[in-house]
Amino acid sequence: MNLKPWIAVAVIGMAGVAIAQDNSTLSIDGETFVTETDAPAHLENVSTIYSGWRFRTPETQALQVDDFDNPAMIFVDQGIDLFNAVDGTEGKSCASCHTDGPEEFAGLHAKMPKVVDGKLVVMEDLINTHRQDVMGAEPWKWSGADMQAMVALIGLQSRGMPMDVAIDGDAAPFWEKGKEIYYTRYGQLELSCSNCHENNYGNMIRADHLSQGQINGFPTYRLKQAKLISRHNRFRGCIRDTRAETFAEGSEEFKALELYVASRANGLDIETPAVRQ
């Protein structure tokens, strides 16, 4: 080990990068969102957490401040149609039982993932369990348009509420596993989530402005892909880019990682469905 001083150079370099994230305030239909707050107590290396919205260009940010401009809302509307559509052998729709509409699920998203009967479940699990067990319908594909439209619709009911997942009790072993994955340097590039989203948020990596990799806006509408992106799909993309073998969407590993990453956002307001580059 050798510590020659490139530090002087780095300081000069920093001058151009003075602002890691911008100072804009996110307000949607007159409601102001918490996009910056003290990090939850369990976070050791970060003192302030920021929504990914704060790292995006003004053009991308603008698409999220008015629901009429937010391209994700088309998919939310499809989610409402799906909620009311009869499907499966039992001749039921979600609305047959959930007669008050999706509003019934306000607050649920803020607590997900959670442990049910000893198993860690995420929103996609809840939805497919209902489809299969009570409706007799085919399960939806994890990152399919139907599934993510429904995840977005249910998530929207908690928009503006702070993320608040439990990490103790039954959740503790899953959370520990997720944390381990977060700090593991995968692939031929040997990069962990933390290398990019904890050590380097605010920095440019090639053409991308690195954020803290928070998931309080998921599913997000990605302009590049012109559709809703699931959390697990985003995780997969990030691991693939380290020249690693990824985990599968819906895998136990990704559910544990989702719990851990969600807990890093505890205190940030839910923005579902957010818009990203």
Add this chain to the structure above:
Amino acid sequence: MKYGIGLGLAAALTASVVSAEAVKPTAVVFEDGAIASSLSGTPGDAANGAILMNKGSGNCIACHSVEALSDLPFHGEVGPPLDGVADRWNEAELRGIVADAKMMFDGTVMPSFYKTNGFIRLGDAYTGKAHGDGEVQPLLTAQEIEDVVAFLVTLKFE
């Protein structure tokens, strides 16, 4: 790969034919993070090194800015700017940093470009699939390391 710099490319191709003598990634000897002698036995080609800084498995400017390459867009900020890097490090040190920066900077996020083992869940390039049983290729060949180093030694503040 860009074919604009035809001479540089031709030189690189010739070089890789000669590189039968290359030191294997697993046989490289580091001294205080530096590698004393050439990995390929053939002098590096700075022009091809400049191409590797931008492209393919090198892609150094994803993390570093380099004034000399300012015609290329999107230089990163994860690592320090490389301007004047040859004033700070000699050739052997630069070779060591490019081949395996973790030998010089403990735990650095900079990838190891001449390394073939010790990975966790190694993938098949950027497919997201497992690598399989085939021989693992380093991110850069011995000659490509030499080419990049030949470019880096030109980065001096006069």
